[in-house]
Amino acid sequence: MGLLKEGINEVIATTRFNAAPMGIIYRNGQMRMALYIGSHTAQNIEKERWIVANIIHDPVMYVTTAFSDLSQDTFVSIDVNDRKMYYLANSEAWIAFDTVIEQRGVESMTVRLASLHEEVLSANVCPVNRGFNSIIDATVHSTRYVISRDPALKKIIDYHIGIVKRCGGTRELEALELLQQYIK
Numbered sequence: 001m002g003l004l005k006e007g008i009n010e011v012i013a014t015t016r017f018n019a020a021p022m023g024i025i026y027r028n029g030q031m032r033m034a035l036y037i038g039s040h041t042a043q044n045i046e047k048e049r050w051i052v053a054n055i056i057h058d059p060v061m062y063v064t065t066a067f068s069d070l071s072q073d074t075f076v077s078i079d080v081n082d083r084k085m086y087y088l089a090n091s092e093a094w095i096a097f098d099t100v101i102e103q104r105g106v107e108s109m110t111v112r113l114a115s116l117h118e119e120v121l122s123a124n125v126c127p128v129n130r131g132f133n134s135i136i137d138a139t140v141h142s143t144r145y146v147i148s149r150d151p152a153l154k155k156i157i158d159y160h161i162g163i164v165k166r167c168g169g170t171r172e173l174e175a176l177e178l179l180q181q182y183i184k
């Protein structure tokens, strides 16, 4: 079955020297991504037809890559079937995928993924932490909130901020501080 599990896997996707949190939808033995056309990830997939999914449990990385760029020295190059791809230096595991665009609309596109190679770099045990989960949730909603300023989204974000404050550790609190700067 590989490293990803059934359902939606929240990973940090690398495409060239770009990294962004993305969901990989794994259902009925098929892996897909649903992408907003405006993202660099979508643009890079259209050009180069590959992505690498990085499995990372650092909450700061999710906030950082959702809202800004990483320096090029955080990317490690690898040769996969004679194609140069990149994973993140602090990745715990990575999976390289070939991509096929199944459907492309004006605002979004669906991409089917075929796994080419995967590697585990560190085997960390990650106890469930609601603060970490809420950073992920708050960050997803924040990426839409900065565009729409929809008060309903703000209410959801504030709910998750409360959980991060109650359940998060130092790294979640650091991620929260960063997130609050981005959504000000």
Ligand SMILES: Cc1cc2nc3c(=O)[nH]c(=O)nc-3n(C[C@H](O)[C@H](O)[C@H](O)COP(=O)(O)O)c2cc1C
Binding pocket: 010, 018, 019, 020, 021, 022, 023, 024, 033, 034, 035, 036, 038, 039, 040, 041, 042, 062, 065, 066, 067, 136, 139, 140, 143
């Ligand atoms: C956990 C998480 C999952 C996300 N999943 C997706 C996704 O599946 N598709 C998408 O288009 N955007 C998704 N986003 C939003 C993108 O990460 C965000 O728009 C980002 O700015 C895109 O960066 P890029 O332009 O460098 O690709 C997700 C955000 C988070 C925090």
